[in-house]
Amino acid sequence: MTSIDVASAGPLPRKTEFRQCQYTGLKVDIAAQTLIKVNAVAAVVFLAIGGLFGLLVALTRWPAVHLLSSEMFYLVLTAHGADVLVFWIVFFEVAVLYFASAVLLNCRLAAPKLAWVAFVLMVVGALVANVAVLQGESSVMFTSYPPLMAKPHFYLGLIVFAVGALLAVALFFATLVIAKDEKTYEGSIPLVTFGALTAAIIAVFTLASGAIILIPTFLWSVGLIGNIDPLMYKAIWWGFGHSSQQINVAAHISIWYMIGALLVGAKPLSEKVSRTAFLMYILFLQLASAHHLLAEPGMSSEWKILNTSYMMYLAVMASMIHGLTVPGAIEAAQRRNGYTHGAFEWLRKAPWGNPAFSGMFLSLILFGFLGGISGVTLGTEQLNVLMHNTIYVPGHFHATVVAGTTLAFMAATYIVLPLIFQREVILPGLARWQPYLFGIGAAGISLFMMGAGTLGVSRRHWDITFSDASISFQHSASAFLMMGLNGISALIATLGGVLFVVIVVGTVLFGQKVGPGHKLTFPLHAAGPEAVTHHGAEEAPKLTGTAILVAVFFICFVLYYFVNWKYLADLWLFR
């Protein structure tokens, strides 16, 4: 650790300024606080830009509107992918990492100057990649499969961004070491920090995979390498492309636990089970990236089945565990708070008017029911042939990344604003509605894209009427209806997204400063700080409601899984 300290502040450790949070009692390193702020602001800027591109994509794919020209459509779609799937998410995750290490552990952040270097690298990388795409000759989609080639600075931007992110992740690890060294906490790190740690470990693997494949691809684009094997590219690229979404999962599940703890005082049902579930992500998620190659020639069935069953199903199991333990912890806490009637009083009387809670719970439900079930179905060797590269695929990952991760990050923002920015959330009336608008919109986008994909509509496709094609093809009327409904859902989600950006920017700039003794509009639970920073399980909780919820989930899962096998059995025969 000394070496990093030396790099940032000379031979003496830097003088750290702390403030004490009046709501949680936590010691907050001012330097960490500033870095959380700048990363969160950068995240929201890229969410706004990428979200706008997303709206343009949805309006073009709405057959009745068909907004953009084909060239602009493919350009904007590439930018949409990079801005929201990578830049928004990773900037926010860096903020989460600094928060879960320095703030939750009462510790100083390791080498804040290096953290600034990381931030600058990430901003520069993101800008360079955006410029490359907007210049128009890098419309290769976010996946940039060779032999399709982008301009060199497209790859370079992504690489610089990844280097910055990797540095930020290293500082998270360094902060954990400092906290342990300086004994700023006792025993084990809290569950939320543990979840963030798994996200960070996955991030190392992910960013390394990105570098391993994007550096040669960059060299190929400048002419130094003759050929990039398309299949090898895919196998390694998805170690980056899919694993980056596993960082999201680990991060947003940590946020679910954090919000449950802070708002209703939820403690994990069992530290052992929840932590093991996080650990399973590290062990199995990366290999599950193989499910992107199920419809590929050149890979054996054994390879496909091993990677998507042993590996993926153990990761799926981990998610199913969190799917019980998160609502279970909330139920147990709410019952302790006095809501003990029937199976669901605890849920009815939950703080639904607090956007942090409603956003978190909607994220949990939508991620599980829409994203999780569709993901497993999509990741089944044979069933994949039904949906590979149809718009079902974006339908699935909008359920996980938009309805799941983005909504959870939005929910967390409603806590970050008063506690870290120390500003009272403006327009609380509208803020109460924001997660519902965004959640319903995102759910609609996911469902209708999955519907259209089941009917055969292709993803990344400008014209489903095939008006310029030499051989015509006509999709069914219901496919067109689905794409129209997708457009309408995108408008609703956009409304929720715009509202979010307005509230965040407005709060940061004009929100009432949170002074001593200020009563928060969206208050924390009295037992929240203790629940989020300590470990120790809930004792003998009664969990009728949660048991019913997971039973319903499981029935939906099994039914949907078999419906798809029925679809498959009706196809032409192939072997």
Place this chain on the structure above:
Amino acid sequence: MSVTSPQSRVWWKEPVEKVELIWVVVAFAWGIFMFVFMVAWHFIGRQNLSNETYRVAPSAFEKKAEDFAKKYQAREEDGVPVVKPPAGADVYLLGRTFQWWPILELEKGQSYRIHLSSLDLQHGFSLQPTNINIQVHPGLEHIITLTPTADGTFGIICNEYCGLGHHTMTGKIYVTQKKVAEGGAVATAAAKIGEAK
């Protein structure tokens, strides 16, 4: 407040609640079931993607496809050959920006060895409205034994982004009724194709 002592330092020794334990077991068993079902489908199911793949130079594949088209060409549609291979034959279908080539005419209930490859970029073979979707790579010849189970006209669209003309990339497969005897059935099949056109 700062951080006070944890309630239980040895969290790994705390008991696990029953409902949690049941759920862990259910989730694990379901995972095992899904694994077994995927393997079982290779034996009980009739839709399994073939693993037969060879490396091939795009130019060599193009030559094979052209020879194939010349050998079995039945007619032409807008300059694209309509190729009618006999049942069981090796059939070549190539993808290139922005076309699936040639147009095929198959018989319902007969099996064909379809060789799929690309001459340039990656493409997505998407048979519609049947909804069979297979990735197609340049340099890899993927052989799939395909048996149409319905007759009619089917579209092939490209569902892997392959450049600015991606949405214009289509192809076609006609499936005719199986010949019952020489004469009658063939005439009906031909009439059907006439209608489709």
